[in-house]
Amino acid sequence: MSDNALLRFQGVDKIYKRGDEELHVLAGLDMAVNAGEFLALMGPSGCGKSTILNLAGGLDTPDAGTVTFGGEDIGALSDAGRAGWRSRNVGFIFQAYNLIPVLTARQNVALPLLLTPLGSKARKEQAERALRIVGLGDRMEHYPNQLSGGQEQRVASARALATDPRLLLADEPTGDLDATSAKDILDLLQRLNRENGKTIVMVTHDPAAAERAHRTLKLDKGRLVHSTGAAH
């Protein structure tokens, strides 16, 4: 394992219960993501890709093993501790964008900034800066239903960027987009990785999207079965 690891999974088990049945989604998973790396996770549905993102982002906790970020055990944090850690270190990009429909693009992007010490004016400026980075400087006061899918995903990307997190987690970010919009989003992610040094973990079913990453891990039944590319 790399010494440059920002995110590390060690012997991670994750079990979901459905009635009396136990579903072992991850079994003894070991993996590491280096700082500044763009990693793609691929595999069939139900193989545990999204579970890895959930654990990496502190949305869920492992049943066994540890998930560490910069050496800190995320699973050992309290709920509130994990919430604070997420707000400082992780940006999320979802397949369904998950924007708040009653807020404008700028207000959506400014939402996570409420959890920072920034004042009102600074939050507004930061949100506008993030929207300009994703090319939506002219759509700041639009509501999500006034934007195309690609634009919504760019707003979601701006929201993920707004707090300047070290880690971006993208769960099938191009899954709902047409080819042109998908390309724009992948270009954006690649730019954020290269120019801003963001560490990115992206779940995708699209081999073309995975090609943008430094490294691709393939999973099956909760285990890593294949790796292509080299750690950054």
Place this chain on the structure above:
Amino acid sequence: MGRIPWRLMFAHFRRNKLRAALTVGSVFMAVLIFGFLRTFIVGMETSLAECSANRIISASRLSLFAHMPKSLEPEITELAEGKAEITAFTWYGGIYIDSDPKHYWGRFGTHPESFKKVYGPDLILEEDAWQKWTDLRQGCIIGSDLANDENLKLGDRVHLTGNIFSGEVDLEVVGIYRSKVRSFDQKTLFFNWDYLNETSKAAGGRKDCVSTYCMLLKNAADSGPLSAKIDAAFENSPHRTMTQTERAFQAQFNSMWGNLPLFFGILGGVVLLACLMVTTNTMMLNARERIQETGVLKTLGFTKGTLLVLTLTESLLLCMFGGLLAMFIVQSVDGEILMFVIASVPPSTIWLGLGIATALGLVSGFFPARLVSRLEIVEALRRRA
């Protein structure tokens, strides 16, 4: 806990204007009903409490609405043996302008001089007006609220068409009184009994009758013995009397409505319960529609506590706004007459109304707040509203 995204709450209000308005409206209606019911009951209790202990009233034992002959007055005066001033009232009824309920207020025939002796201490009326009323057979005095409501001023004519008594009376406003006590309302007209009697008699209608005899005692201790003496004197006559203190008389009048405090209590409780169910249902609907949004907020780093406060505050704001509006309306009826009772809105009614609105907000916000705070992020993100 961190900053709370209040903007989000107001954005939801704006997006769901109708739902927010209906929620506010349901609380407004419920608290308004509570406020009016309590105002009515407090008004009844206040007017009872302010009744004079020195006054007793004789009415027909048959019914409050049965007349007694005017000829009883000398006998009652004799029975009082100088221990009381006596006056008589006759409920005239009649129609002013038309049958619209807004023109339906108290109209009594009485004797100005004796009326002044018995009720003068409770009223504020200039001496000139008392004198003019005494001197002018067609003169009348009216309460200040009545003057405002009917836009009447000194010198104006008031034309009443009899419906209990025959004939018509044409009166001139010679005085506008104000009351020092809540037990005496400011929305009544008093005119000369002799004029009432002669117009009705001339038209072939009722004559020489009164509704009640009212006595102001020099010593309140005489109320029991004198009441018993008067009732005993007419026990075997065709006109049996029931004499009681002004407070007991007022209580008897109030009791015509039945056990209002109990009835109103049940009514108010049922309305508030129904409102609670409506607001709880609405707030749960809001919370369920926003499950995915809740997941997103938690993903971004907002804590359970923040979302709990946000949800509870949303419910509280809607309910308290409805409660404030209702109490604003209730406050405005203070001193007005509600079904023969002078409305009384003490601060306790306002605080109680606002307290109920707050409780509605807290209780109806509790379940959605619990739902939101307990929601697992992964589960919330997976679910659609």
